[in-house]
Every structure is written in C-alpha cells, then in structure tokens.
Amino acid sequence: MTEKIYLKNPYLMKLNAKIIENDFKDNKFHVKLNRTLFEPNISGGQFGDKGSIDGISVLNVYEQKDDIIHVLKDLPKSKEVEISIDWDIxxxxxxxxxxxxxxxxxxxxxxxxxxxxxxxxxxxxxxxxxxxxxxxxxxxxxxxxxxxxxxxxxxxxxxxxxxxxxxxxxxxxxxxxxxxxxxxxxxxxxxxxxxxxxxxxxxxxxxxxxxxxxxxxxxxxxxxxxxxxxxxxxxxxxxxxx
Known part of the structure; x- marks a missing residue:
C-alpha cells in the first residue's frame, strides 16, 4: 500500500521515496512507490498533481486499490528517487x-x-x-x-x-x-x-x-x-x- 503523504502534509513539495514495483505497458512505465506526494486524478472531481520523479515528468497519476501509480515515459535509474510536485498546480x-x-x-x-x-x-x-x-x-x-x-x-x-x-x-x-x-x-x-x-x-x-x-x-x-x-x-x- 502506498503511503499517501499528500494527505498528511499537502504543503510538502519534495520527498525521497523508493520504487517498489513497475509495469511497462502502452509504451510507458507505471511506477508504484512506497510513499508519494502525488494526489491522483479523482474521477469526476479534479485533476491530480503534476511534477517529476528524479527529473522525469509524471504524465499521469491514478489510484489502483490502495496504491498510487505514477505514469512515466522513462524509468529512473535508481530505486531510490526524489519526487517533486508542481506547487502552483x-x-x-x-x-x-x-x-x-x-x-x-x-x-x-x-x-x-x-x-x-x-x-x-x-x-x-x-x-x-x-x-x-x-x-x-x-x-x-x-x-x-x-x-x-x-x-x-x-x-x-x-x-x-x-x-x-x-x-x-x-x-x-x-x-x-x-x-x-x-x-x-x-x-x-x-x-x-x-x-x-x-x-x-x-x-x-x-x-x-x-x-x-x-x-x-x-x-x-x-x-x-x-x-x-x-x-x-x-x-x-x-x-x-x-
């Protein structure tokens, strides 16, 4: 289960996390972290956060059961990553x-x-x-x-x-x-x-x-x-x- 740091502290903009799983589909990497700052897209409600993981732009964020999945064009080289959100959004x-x-x-x-x-x-x-x-x-x-x-x-x-x-x-x-x-x-x-x-x-x-x-x-x-x-x-x- 992804720890949803954004619910605990929505004012935090950067955080270190660990990749625990990734799945390649539709020519993109669907990455699960042990914890995240990214709020996912809410169905019928609002668009999710924008930002990056180790400098790689996050294209989409969605919820899958108790996990948050981050969609990336490229996969970070290390399992230990820095995540950063767009504060204005x-x-x-x-x-x-x-x-x-x-x-x-x-x-x-x-x-x-x-x-x-x-x-x-x-x-x-x-x-x-x-x-x-x-x-x-x-x-x-x-x-x-x-x-x-x-x-x-x-x-x-x-x-x-x-x-x-x-x-x-x-x-x-x-x-x-x-x-x-x-x-x-x-x-x-x-x-x-x-x-x-x-x-x-x-x-x-x-x-x-x-x-x-x-x-x-x-x-x-x-x-x-x-x-x-x-x-x-x-x-x-x-x-x-x-």
Missing part, C-alpha cells in the same frame, strides 16, 4: 476544492440545497445543486456568505473517525464508504466526508466568485472560480489601459 487545486466545500456549505446552510456533484476544471469549476430555482438575489447571498467564511480565515482540519462515530457529527451530504471515514471540518461550520487535499485555513482560498449558473434537467449547475483562477478570470475580462 497543487495550491490552485487546494483553493478550488476547499472553495467548493465553502460554496456547498453556503447553499446548504442558507437554503437547504444539497450538492449533488462537483468538478474542478482547468479554467473553472462547478457544483450541481438540487434546486429548480436560482436567481440573482440567491447568488449574491451565497457569494457574500462564502466570502465572509474565506475572509474570517477559519481553521480547516482533517481527521479519521470510525463509522459508528460519524452519527455524532453534523455531516453535510451522505457517507459513501464503509469503515473509517476521513472528515474535512471547517471550524465547526461544515463537516464533510472527503479524501482529497485542502488548505489549512479558509483565507488561503482567496476570492470565491460565481461566474455562471444554468439549469441542468431538474437541478442547477453553478460555475465558479477561486483564488488564483479568480484572479486570472478577472484579468482576462478586465484589462487596464495604460
């Missing part, structure tokens, strides 16, 4: 994912709207909300509430609880797995099952901006950007004339 991913929790919490707390699913894309993200009514007034209240949470700079914590203890927590959303559950908590304001990386404080998320919303069958899709992506979106839409 890692930090942006944390901003977008933590921002999605804050936004989903706002919809739930203010209007009792559940989040059905979410996606973190290259240029923008979205969450699908189980409501057939959204208007300008609702969106403005959701944005204001969400950004107050950000600017309050609340602590974010992650921890593991067993299935029996989960009933003692006000979990937002349903529990999707048996056994031990990983909880992401925002300062007693939001509790959610999640197996991904997050910022340590809400202030790191930066601005949360809803950029579009439209109906998807009986629900609404809400597109948004956070932090670095919000800045890039603003820069693209408004250019200063110097």
């Amino acid at each position: 890692r930090f942006s991913n944390m901003q977008q994912h933590t921002g999605s929790h804050i936004l989903s919490n706002a919809f739930y707390k203010l209007y009792d709207f559940d989040t059905l699913n979410f996606h973190i894309g290259e240029n923008f993200n979205y969450i699908d909300i189980n409501t057939n009514l959204l208007n300008k007034n609702i969106i403005e209240k959701i944005e204001s509430y969400s950004n107050r949470i950000v600017f309050s700079n609340f602590e974010i914590s992650t921890y593991i609880v067993d299935r029996e203890y989960v009933s003692n927590l006000p979990i937002r959303g349903s529990i999707k797995k048996d056994g031990d559950i990983r909880i992401v908590e925002i300062n007693r304001l939001d509790f959610c099952e999640c197996n991904s990386i997050h910022n340590r404080r809400t202030g790191e998320v930066g601005l949360i901006k809803i950029i579009n919303c439209y109906k998807i069958k009986e629900n609404y899709r809400v597109e948004f950007v956070c932090g670095i992506k919000a800045l890039k979106d603003y820069q693209m839409k408004i250019s200063m004339k110097l």
Whole structure:
C-alpha cells in the first residue's frame, strides 16, 4: 500500500521515496512507490498533481486499490528517487476544492440545497445543486456568505473517525464508504466526508466568485472560480489601459 503523504502534509513539495514495483505497458512505465506526494486524478472531481520523479515528468497519476501509480515515459535509474510536485498546480487545486466545500456549505446552510456533484476544471469549476430555482438575489447571498467564511480565515482540519462515530457529527451530504471515514471540518461550520487535499485555513482560498449558473434537467449547475483562477478570470475580462 502506498503511503499517501499528500494527505498528511499537502504543503510538502519534495520527498525521497523508493520504487517498489513497475509495469511497462502502452509504451510507458507505471511506477508504484512506497510513499508519494502525488494526489491522483479523482474521477469526476479534479485533476491530480503534476511534477517529476528524479527529473522525469509524471504524465499521469491514478489510484489502483490502495496504491498510487505514477505514469512515466522513462524509468529512473535508481530505486531510490526524489519526487517533486508542481506547487502552483497543487495550491490552485487546494483553493478550488476547499472553495467548493465553502460554496456547498453556503447553499446548504442558507437554503437547504444539497450538492449533488462537483468538478474542478482547468479554467473553472462547478457544483450541481438540487434546486429548480436560482436567481440573482440567491447568488449574491451565497457569494457574500462564502466570502465572509474565506475572509474570517477559519481553521480547516482533517481527521479519521470510525463509522459508528460519524452519527455524532453534523455531516453535510451522505457517507459513501464503509469503515473509517476521513472528515474535512471547517471550524465547526461544515463537516464533510472527503479524501482529497485542502488548505489549512479558509483565507488561503482567496476570492470565491460565481461566474455562471444554468439549469441542468431538474437541478442547477453553478460555475465558479477561486483564488488564483479568480484572479486570472478577472484579468482576462478586465484589462487596464495604460
């Protein structure tokens, strides 16, 4: 089983590890390490980390049962390797994912709207909300509430609880797995099952901006950007004339 260091310390950028297995298929090496900083691609959720192993670019990262597999074009010469992640991508991913929790919490707390699913894309993200009514007034209240949470700079914590203890927590959303559950908590304001990386404080998320919303069958899709992506979106839409 690969030790998932990224869950323990998402701010660590470099780490030494050991290759314990590799498989050559489709003209690429699929490498398993004893431990890793690379968060894999999450199905329907977000893209994984980018970076390198001994200077060789990691083309893809995926989860295989309890192991994390790193796809490389070449195989490192030594079994003892140095792994390094792209910090800009890692930090942006944390901003977008933590921002999605804050936004989903706002919809739930203010209007009792559940989040059905979410996606973190290259240029923008979205969450699908189980409501057939959204208007300008609702969106403005959701944005204001969400950004107050950000600017309050609340602590974010992650921890593991067993299935029996989960009933003692006000979990937002349903529990999707048996056994031990990983909880992401925002300062007693939001509790959610999640197996991904997050910022340590809400202030790191930066601005949360809803950029579009439209109906998807009986629900609404809400597109948004956070932090670095919000800045890039603003820069693209408004250019200063110097």
